[in-house]
Amino acid sequence: MVKSIAVGIDIGSATTQSVISTWDRSSGALSVLGLGVAESFGVRKGKIVDVEAASKSLISALRRAEKQAGFRVRSSALAVGGVDLSAVRSRGIAAVSRASGEISEHDVRRAIESAQSNLEPLSNREILHSIPLLYIIDGGLKTTNPVGMTGSKIECHAIFVTALQKDVRNLIRCAELAGIVPDDVVAAPLAAARAVIPRRHKEVGTVLMDIGASTVSLA
Numbered sequence: 001m002v003k004s005i006a007v008g009i010d011i012g013s014a015t016t017q018s019v020i021s022t023w024d025r026s027s028g029a030l031s032v033l034g035l036g037v038a039e040s041f042g043v044r045k046g047k048i049v050d051v052e053a054a055s056k057s058l059i060s061a062l063r064r065a066e067k068q069a070g071f072r073v074r075s076s077a078l079a080v081g082g083v084d085l086s087a088v089r090s091r092g093i094a095a096v097s098r099a100s101g102e103i104s105e106h107d108v109r110r111a112i113e114s115a116q117s118n119l120e121p122l123s124n125r126e127i128l129h130s131i132p133l134l135y136i137i138d139g140g141l142k143t144t145n146p147v148g149m150t151g152s153k154i155e156c157h158a159i160f161v162t163a164l165q166k167d168v169r170n171l172i173r174c175a176e177l178a179g180i181v182p183d184d185v186v187a188a189p190l191a192a193a194r195a196v197i198p199r200r201h202k203e204v205g206t207v208l209m210d211i212g213a214s215t216v217s218l219a
Contacts, residue, residue, distance in 0.1 A: 006030065007076035009058065009175065010188060011048065014213030016040045016057040018076070020069040036064030046082035046188075046215040048170040055177035062178060075181040080128070080171050081188035083215055084164045089133075090115040091157045101150040103137070108147060111135070111156035119160060126168050128187050129161040161187045189219035 006023045010016070020034040038060035042053030066072055092114025096107050112130055135143050137151035146154055172182050193208045210217045 007073050007183075008079065008191070009061075009076045009180070010079040010081075010191070011043060011054055011058060011171065011174065012040055012081070012212055013043050013046055013215065014040055016043075016054070016061045018058070018061040018065040018073070020065050020073060034065035034067070034069030036061035036066070036068075038064065044214070046212065047084070047167055048174055051170055051174050051177065054174045058174060058178040058180075062180070073180065075183050076175065077184045077186060077191075078171050078175055078182050079188040079191045080163050080168055080185055081212070081215060081217065082163075082167055084167060085187055085189070085217070086125070086162050087159050088119060088162065089157070089159050090119050091155060092116070092118050093153055093155045095153050096151055101152060103146045103149050103151060103154055105147055107154055108132075108135070108156070111154045112158055115156050115158045116160060122162060124165050125162040126165045127160050127162050128168075128185060129159075129190060131159045131161065133157045133159060161190065163187065189217040192217075193219045 004023050004025065006021050008019050016038050018036040019032060021030050021032045023030055038057050040054065040057050042048060042050030048054045062073055092111055094107055094110035094114050096103055098104060112132060116127070116130060134157045135146040136155040137143065137146055137149060138153060143149065168185055171185065175182050189208065189210055192210050197206055197208060208219045
């Protein structure tokens, strides 16, 4: 049984939270080892407006989680929220590279990259997530997983979740001041959805509403 440590940080308008857990890679089971919550300072409407004040709140939350878990945290995934999160749709097309016509993961990546290149210029914004919605093979067959199928071209419809670059940089700087190396930066609504919504519910369609102290998000 292979286990690893997973750490998450969410800096909200009212509270800053840190969770330390073990993750069983084979089963996907998650066990919480420590949870720290502290009052947030330097945050307004989900955005960090004072990096030093926010970092002090983060340190307080981390120490409480670390005390429960029994060890120090060196790195973590960071959740970014706020009213400037955005999602845009795009589509792109890629030719199947193999002579046999079999679609590979490389072809799928190229189709996603094509969809991203067709986005309007993202001024001062950063793409956090590229989420394929649907693939269309040769203009006809629709699927969510085209790898291994055959065709001559593959079309990808995708959603790209973006955030302001300054918001992401402020979040990363806040973590660094607290002695944390960021493993990843994720959109807070998607982090919540991944945590609480089963796969089957996602397949049939589910809305997740996250009501915070000063912002409300829908995923």
